[in-house]
Amino acid sequence: MAFGFTPKHEVEINLNGFDPKQYLAICLNTAEILKWRITYVSKSGFTAVIKKSLFSNSYEFKLVIINDLASIRCESLGSEMFDWGKNKAIVEQFTGTYENLQGIITDEEITNKLVEINGVFETEEEDALTAPPATAAENFKNFLSLFVPHPGYFVTPIIICINLAIFIAMVISGVHIIEPTGADLINWGANLRPVTLSGEWWRLISSNFLHIGVIHLLLNMYALLFIGILLEPHLGRVRYLSAYLITGVFASLVSIYWHDRTISAGAS
Structure with missing residues (x-):
């Protein structure tokens, strides 16, 4: 083995x-x-x-x-x-x-x-x-290509870049990079039962692009990267994006059903 x-x-x-x-x-x-x-x-x-x-x-x-x-x-x-x-x-x-x-x-x-x-x-x-083996510059170029849309791998890098951009904006605005406060997460669109049920249903979607610290972000993006490489070529852009959004909304609904006061966020 x-x-x-x-x-x-x-x-x-x-x-x-x-x-x-x-x-x-x-x-x-x-x-x-x-x-x-x-x-x-x-x-x-x-x-x-x-x-x-x-x-x-x-x-x-x-x-x-x-x-x-x-x-x-x-x-x-x-x-x-x-x-x-x-x-x-x-x-x-x-x-x-x-x-x-x-x-x-x-x-x-x-x-x-x-x-x-x-x-x-x-x-x-x-x-x-x-x-001959790729140089350091070539390896860096190959790494950057993971964030560039191309046929068969179009939606995944866009989703990853959106998640990264939102997190960077949060940090620049003063949100803690490791342990953001509950108030900061709510301000940026996290999902919380009392707030979401008060009419802010958009949080069912926005929370899927929000992460509770850099470790949470990196783990989710790592998983999304490999899932996207395997699934997107088979499902196509529309079905893959639909699957991402639908599963995210469903997970958010489950969260507010089971948890009264728990903040939820993340692409997982």
């Missing part, structure tokens, strides 16, 4: 003189048999994403061939810290399927696959699988 901020499992395979191109061709056929979504192919290998259902965890499989050595790595995508042996199981599933296929695949099938991917052997573009 792998453990870590990004659980993964890695193995190295010696090709023992077997032609790297043919090995790559058989590996690609193996991934297709397993119905993996191949996301990148180059002359040195490929990457694929494994996701069995909408709500299951996703995994990235990477094969890199350098000279006579093939490196295989499978790592979890998302926020799980334990993989319960799933990455190892995926690698073993791949190697087992490869061994079975290698014994029955024909030379014609290998040739057809090599013809299909011939372009990757002739391209002059940089191979992403063997490119």
